[in-house]
Amino acid sequence: MAFLTKRLVAAVLVTPGSQGRDRVFFGATVELEDEDGKPTRYQIVGEDETDPKMGRISWRSPIGRALLKRAEGDTVTVRRPSGETELTVVSIRYA
Numbered sequence: 001m002a003f004l005t006k007r008l009v010a011a012v013l014v015t016p017g018s019q020g021r022d023r024v025f026f027g028a029t030v031e032l033e034d035e036d037g038k039p040t041r042y043q044i045v046g047e048d049e050t051d052p053k054m055g056r057i058s059w060r061s062p063i064g065r066a067l068l069k070r071a072e073g074d075t076v077t078v079r080r081p082s083g084e085t086e087l088t089v090v091s092i093r094y095a
Contacts, residue, residue, distance in 0.1 A: 024067045024092055026059050031090040032067075039090070044068075063087070 024030055029043045044064050045056045057064050066076040067089065075088045 021092065021094055022071055024070045024089065027094060028067075029093045029095065030067055031093075032087045033090050034088075035086045040087075042067075 024044065026044055026046070029041060032040045032042070034040065041055050042063065043054075043056045044059050044067065047058045047060060050056055050058045050061075059065070059068060062080070063078050066078045066087070070076060070089050072089050072092060075086050077084055077086050
């Protein structure tokens with residue numbers, strides 16, 4: 001109960017569109033392309049909302065952190081257990 005109470009007290013309501021639509025911030029749906037041209041789509045969400053099967057990743061995950069504040073056309077390097085990979089931001093969308 002104490003854990004949930006702390007979470008509620010610290011919660012901040014974020015309106016995704018108010019953060020600027022030309023960069024990746026919390027709430028963005030980001031279309032990416034890896035070094036082999038394979039497309040991927042992720043939505044940047046809070047830690048309690050993650051669902052990797054649905055493409056919902058935490059802003060605190062390695063990919064989420066690498067994407068924050070990036071713009072279309074930017075390329076980021078992400079360390080994964082299988083090694084480093086480069087991802088290019090193809091588009092950014094806010095629902």
